Amino acid sequence: MIRFLSHSVNRIDAKGRVSVPAAFRSVLAEEGVQELYCFQDFVFPAISVGGPQLLARFERQIDAADPFSPEANQMSLLIHGGGVFMKLDSEGRLMVTDFIRDFTGITDQVAFVGRGEFFQLWQPQAYEDMQAAARESRKR
Incomplete structure (x- = not known):
C-alpha cells in the first residue's frame, strides 16, 4: 500500500503558494486524488491533508455513533467545521491560505510531514520541536 513518508x-x-513534494504528489496521483480534504489536526498545530477517503473514514465513525451523542457532535464539529477542500494547481502547488496560516503559525516555509495515509502541513520549527519531544518520550 502506498503511504506518505518522510518530511x-x-x-x-510571493503569491502564497508552496510546492507539494514530488513524493507526496506521486502518492496523490497513484490514489487518484483530485481534491484534497484538509482539516485542523485534533492534537497538533498542523493541517492534515488527504483525499476524500479520509473524510469518508471520519464520517463512517460519526455514522456509527448515536447522532445525538456529544462524541458524534464533537467529531462533526472538528471534521466538518475544521475542514476544507483544496486543489493543487497545475504545477503541484498548494495555496497557503489564512485557514492554514492561522491554525499553524506558518509564515514563509511549510514542513510537509508524512503520516501514512495522509500528510500534514507544519510550521517548521514547531514540527522540529514536536519531533524532538516525541523522540525523547520514546526513550523512557
Missing part, C-alpha cells in the same frame, strides 16, 4: 521543508512563493 521536507519548502518555501512559500
Whole structure:
C-alpha cells in the first residue's frame, strides 16, 4: 500500500503558494486524488491533508455513533467545521491560505510531514520541536 513518508521543508512563493513534494504528489496521483480534504489536526498545530477517503473514514465513525451523542457532535464539529477542500494547481502547488496560516503559525516555509495515509502541513520549527519531544518520550 502506498503511504506518505518522510518530511521536507519548502518555501512559500510571493503569491502564497508552496510546492507539494514530488513524493507526496506521486502518492496523490497513484490514489487518484483530485481534491484534497484538509482539516485542523485534533492534537497538533498542523493541517492534515488527504483525499476524500479520509473524510469518508471520519464520517463512517460519526455514522456509527448515536447522532445525538456529544462524541458524534464533537467529531462533526472538528471534521466538518475544521475542514476544507483544496486543489493543487497545475504545477503541484498548494495555496497557503489564512485557514492554514492561522491554525499553524506558518509564515514563509511549510514542513510537509508524512503520516501514512495522509500528510500534514507544519510550521517548521514547531514540527522540529514536536519531533524532538516525541523522540525523547520514546526513550523512557
